[in-house]
Amino acid sequence: MPGGEPVSLLDATVDAVRGLDEEAAAAARDRQSRMTKPPGSLGMLETVSEQLAGLSGQCPPPMPEPAALAVFAADHGVHAQGVTPWPQEVTAQMVSNFLAGGAVVNAFAKQVGAEVCVVDVGVAAHLGDAAGLVPRKVRMGTADMTQGPAMSREEAVAAIEAGIETARDLVAAGNRCLLTGDMGIANTTASAALIAAFTGASPAQVTGYGTGIDEQTYAHKVEIVRRALQLHRPDPQDPVGVLAAFGGLEHAALAGFILGGAALRVPVVLDGVIAGAAALVAQAIAPESTAACVAGHRSAEPGHALALEALGIHPLIDLELRLGEGSGAVLALPLVAAAVRALREVATFDSAGVADASASVVSPTERERH
Numbered sequence: 001m002p003g004g005e006p007v008s009l010l011d012a013t014v015d016a017v018r019g020l021d022e023e024a025a026a027a028a029r030d031r032q033s034r035m036t037k038p039p040g041s042l043g044m045l046e047t048v049s050e051q052l053a054g055l056s057g058q059c060p061p062p063m064p065e066p067a068a069l070a071v072f073a074a075d076h077g078v079h080a081q082g083v084t085p086w087p088q089e090v091t092a093q094m095v096s097n098f099l100a101g102g103a104v105v106n107a108f109a110k111q112v113g114a115e116v117c118v119v120d121v122g123v124a125a126h127l128g129d130a131a132g133l134v135p136r137k138v139r140m141g142t143a144d145m146t147q148g149p150a151m152s153r154e155e156a157v158a159a160i161e162a163g164i165e166t167a168r169d170l171v172a173a174g175n176r177c178l179l180t181g182d183m184g185i186a187n188t189t190a191s192a193a194l195i196a197a198f199t200g201a202s203p204a205q206v207t208g209y210g211t212g213i214d215e216q217t218y219a220h221k222v223e224i225v226r227r228a229l230q231l232h233r234p235d236p237q238d239p240v241g242v243l244a245a246f247g248g249l250e251h252a253a254l255a256g257f258i259l260g261g262a263a264l265r266v267p268v269v270l271d272g273v274i275a276g277a278a279a280l281v282a283q284a285i286a287p288e289s290t291a292a293c294v295a296g297h298r299s300a301e302p303g304h305a306l307a308l309e310a311l312g313i314h315p316l317i318d319l320e321l322r323l324g325e326g327s328g329a330v331l332a333l334p335l336v337a338a339a340v341r342a343l344r345e346v347a348t349f350d351s352a353g354v355a356d357a358s359a360s361v362v363s364p365t366e367r368e369r370h
């Protein structure tokens, strides 16, 4: 556009996000009804297969392989308010652990054959050129959201764009499924504030026990979330403003990662409460981005269920996990792959010569009606 404003990466990405291709989704629904199984018997896996068909615009959709997990790491100024028992240094120490292959998520990723990519978007330590680390630091951790905005709008956009670029690079490397991960001591407090801002739920409803705190610290954590919401009076119509007020740099990068995956029409399997908060940011920026999201699991953090409800997506597993790192997303990957494989490989009643009585089958919803 000669003489015009250059289009930012964020704007170009938002422009590219579209909803599901209804024709491909309908073809998947039709095929599911003709496969050699009672209609509906694969439950949520049928829904996932239809979603991925609609996302790719193909029926059947490609297998979600290979898959890559991005662990976005950052620190939080609100740590100074005593909302977590863990010292802030644990964020940087866990980054080293991920890079050495020693964290839980490394073991789980090995189990399912996913690549692990660790991105520093805001760790409050100089990590140097640690082998394997993607250095995208926007600042040395956020500021304390109870004292002022956690970051500037420009920093929020820079971190979103780091997430978009991570998605773009992983897809350019051949990955066909993206998994979200996070590491950031105190980030369940930031997640609670973000979820309250977007859903209107109260601080007590969205705040959880994070890595593990006593009742007194829990009451204090709720009060910190309440104070931050009162200070910033967030406007959910201004998602970058909400991010700047409360967000972690990892929340911003995760929102960008979701937008980037959605723009490239690659499924993004979400982990726990941090990813749920980030997906609300992405949805407020580009409503159709949620069409690319699969909720890997439901975390024990109460705000996560509220975020998933607001997103309108259902978790594939509930193992009472509350680890983060991408652990729940990675564990859900084989279910997403199984959903697609069934659609690709299972015979139809016609092709297998199996008698089809599906026309006289009564689905649970129909049964309820009678």
Ligand SMILES: O=C(O)c1ccc[n+]([C@@H]2O[C@H](COP(=O)([O-])O)[C@@H](O)[C@H]2O)c1
Pocket: 083, 084, 085, 086, 182, 183, 184, 185, 186, 187, 188, 189, 209, 210, 211, 212, 271, 272, 273, 274, 299, 300, 301, 304, 321, 322, 323, 324, 325
């Ligand atoms: O994914 C979740 O739902 C989740 C729930 C509780 C804790 N975490 C992880 O624990 C850290 C934040 O916990 P906290 O108590 O310091 O706010 C951060 O590194 C998260 O990845 C993650």
Ligand SMILES: Cc1cc2nc[nH]c2cc1C
Pocket: 086, 090, 094, 182, 183, 184, 211, 323, 324, 325
């Ligand atoms: C040890 C530890 C590992 C983690 N992984 C994700 N969040 C974490 C928080 C702590 C404290």
